Amino acid sequence: MRCFIILLSFFFSSDILAQKVWTMDDCIDYALQHAHVIRQQNLQIVAARDQEVQSKLAFTPTIGAGTSGSLSWGRSIDPETNIYNTVNYLNTGFSLSASMTLWDGGRSIIALREAKLNKQRQLNELQRQRIVVELQVIQAYINALYYQESRQLYQQKLNDSRALLRKVQVQMELGLKGKSDIAQSESQVAEDELSCLQCENQYKQAMLDLKKTMGCVNEELRIKNEERKMKNEELRMNNENNSSHEQSKIDSSFFILDSSFGEAHSSFDEVHSSLGEADSSFFIPHSSFTNTHPIAVAARMRVKSAELSVKQARASFFPSLSISGGVSTGYHRSFEKGVEPTRFGKQWHDNLGSSISTGISIPLWDQLSRVSSLRRSKRELTLARWEQEETLRQLQIDCTKACLDVEACQKEIEKYQQKLLADSIAQQVILRQYEEGLSSFLHLQTAVRTLQQTRISLLQQRLLLILKKRTLKQYGYTS
Numbered sequence: 001m002r003c004f005i006i007l008l009s010f011f012f013s014s015d016i017l018a019q020k021v022w023t024m025d026d027c028i029d030y031a032l033q034h035a036h037v038i039r040q041q042n043l044q045i046v047a048a049r050d051q052e053v054q055s056k057l058a059f060t061p062t063i064g065a066g067t068s069g070s071l072s073w074g075r076s077i078d079p080e081t082n083i084y085n086t087v088n089y090l091n092t093g094f095s096l097s098a099s100m101t102l103w104d105g106g107r108s109i110i111a112l113r114e115a116k117l118n119k120q121r122q123l124n125e126l127q128r129q130r131i132v133v134e135l136q137v138i139q140a141y142i143n144a145l146y147y148q149e150s151r152q153l154y155q156q157k158l159n160d161s162r163a164l165l166r167k168v169q170v171q172m173e174l175g176l177k178g179k180s181d182i183a184q185s186e187s188q189v190a191e192d193e194l195s196c197l198q199c200e201n202q203y204k205q206a207m208l209d210l211k212k213t214m215g216c217v218n219e220e221l222r223i224k225n226e227e228r229k230m231k232n233e234e235l236r237m238n239n240e241n242n243s244s245h246e247q248s249k250i251d252s253s254f255f256i257l258d259s260s261f262g263e264a265h266s267s268f269d270e271v272h273s274s275l276g277e278a279d280s281s282f283f284i285p286h287s288s289f290t291n292t293h294p295i296a297v298a299a300r301m302r303v304k305s306a307e308l309s310v311k312q313a314r315a316s317f318f319p320s321l322s323i324s325g326g327v328s329t330g331y332h333r334s335f336e337k338g339v340e341p342t343r344f345g346k347q348w349h350d351n352l353g354s355s356i357s358t359g360i361s362i363p364l365w366d367q368l369s370r371v372s373s374l375r376r377s378k379r380e381l382t383l384a385r386w387e388q389e390e391t392l393r394q395l396q397i398d399c400t401k402a403c404l405d406v407e408a409c410q411k412e413i414e415k416y417q418q419k420l421l422a423d424s425i426a427q428q429v430i431l432r433q434y435e436e437g438l439s440s441f442l443h444l445q446t447a448v449r450t451l452q453q454t455r456i457s458l459l460q461q462r463l464l465l466i467l468k469k470r471t472l473k474q475y476g477y478t479s
Helices: 002-019 024-034 036-057 107-173 179-214 233-240 263-275 294-315 344-350 369-435 441-473
Strands: 062-072 089-103 320-334 353-361
Touching: 024 036, 024 107, 024 179, 036 107, 107 179, 107 294, 107 369, 107 441, 179 441, 294 369, 320 344, 369 441
Parallel strands: none
Antiparallel strands: 062 089, 089 320, 320 353
8 A cells, every 4th residue: 555655646746747847947956956967076075075084184193902812832932931942822912002193294284285175176166067057958948948939930930821822722713823823832831831840850859958958857848938028129110100001010920029938038037137238338347257257266276286286295305203102911821731820910910011102204315206296296386377377368258258249149139120020011011912913922932931030030049148148147247
């Protein structure tokens, strides 16, 4: 019964998961919990913490205990008189010792600082990996969202082509159109059906890529698709020119795109409100925006690690001082007849001994290996500093480029909206001329394709703007 309940709850939870509509943030959170690189980096952090604990324990003394036992027969030495005889003996010994390094040139202190720095590097690497995974999920999510919205655009175009085919068929029955018009309309319908099929396949591939990036095994993953209409400047321009274009009223769907971008729009609003509108101060970000980026932090930590390596190499030239001590005792007995062995407690006390010693180790000659190690550490420090400068410079360039990309994307969206309005008007005018026999089907087909391409390009730019703003947000830029 218990197994049945567990199985029932498993299938029920799987069904709920399959029916869930995933937002962009949901996909990111899931990927951050299940990505292989994140799990692997968490293990690296645990290992770095263990190394730090081990470096701290290096300051404590080393303590050891031992015991031994031996049985001798034949010609052997008497433990009491140190004279050879032929009596069998049983000997046991016990010892306790401790040793501690008092001074090693500061190598232990430097090793502890290196362990702490390594832990910070692993934590920073985890943050960098999270950013990489997040951007990969955003890219995959927007790709899937693009094909999802493109399906609707291609389906709308297919519906328009089918409606035009039915209208041409009616006009042919009335003798207004010929068989060539029917053939061209049928060809256009077939072309649109092929486009819908190709877009559907690309959407499935994009969803597979998204699930792969997330590490998701759910086969019924659905991304959020919120219905939302966005106004644009072309509507205002169309209202101003209504008097001159009264005969060519345009359906609002031509210039007010049904922008059901799903969670991408909520992400757009969130990032848009945090980054602000594009203005003249949007170009060059301050250096502090990039100083806290994990890539910049990693470059600084590499320099610190190289500096510690130089100090470690210098510390190897200093002598090391250590102290050690211990206590020992033993017990023995002979198997000679007529001899009573001394009891164990008395021998333990009488044979008890202790010792203490100090030692100093001075490096004199090791084929210049320490000198070579010091020179190598200095070269690595110089290279680390050069790499830090180049990393910060490149990071600053990338951040500035991201700012420019956001502004350029916003301007391109404005131009595409104006082009969409003009293409919509042109398509409606040519459609009316074609119905009246004043234009050819080729002209109509060209106008429809141009309008469709403008819609697709506008969709691409809007989604690209979301991606660019989310990328810019990773640099820590806020207006």
